[in-house]
């Protein structure tokens with residue numbers, strides 16, 4: 220294979236890989252939106268559950284207060300019934316005191332009952348709001364899941380398409396070289412093969428020795444930048460040739476070799 224064909228293949232391969240990496244990243248990012256929505260839902264559920272438990276406990280308390288109030292009412296009735304049959308003033312006063320005590324306890328229970336009823340009303344509202352939020356959040360998650368699934372499906376289709384293109388390009392490249400090149404493209408933000416420009420590597424912008432540039436120019440092999448590991452190719456542009464000749468003038472070693 221002529222070296223220029225290899226360069227063309229690598230440039231092509233590089234743009235496929237760049238698209239592939241972008242799509243793969245998007246594919247892994249997409250479900251994260253869902254997980255944050257699920258976290259919100261879990262927080263609402265937790266808050267809802269805590270209010271719901273409080274509500275249940277108060278409901279129980281209120282039932283107890285009702286029962287005790289009724290007990291006190293009954294007791295008062297019984298005591299009042301007894302007063303009809305008392306024989307002495309002392310007996311009457313004792314019963315009357317007991318009635319008073321029962322009434323007082325009934326009032327206390329009623330006071331606590333009313334307090335709890337106020338709180339339970341607030342809780343009922345809060346619970347209704349949480350139920351509404353949960354429903355909304357669940358609906359959103361369902362919609363979002365559908366969207367994410369369909370996006371992921373589209374990405375998978377595109378990736379399959381790219382895989383096909385990739386295969387036709389790389390089928391005659393060496394497996395080890397292919398793996399190495401893919402890693403360079405990934406690590407160097409999509410630029411695994413760059414040109415030499417005016418004596419510099421166009422990837423890391425460091426000056427390359429003219430001897431090395433000549434090797435790349437000869438096209439006998441594939442060369443990697445000694446500084447950034449990118450594959451280098453040489454373009455026969457006026458700028459490049461001028462830069463190389465200027466460099467050669469200062470390069471004694473090159474002249475020695477030439478003689």
Ligand SMILES: [Zn+2]
Nearest residue numbers: 420423444447
């Ligand atoms: Zn470089």
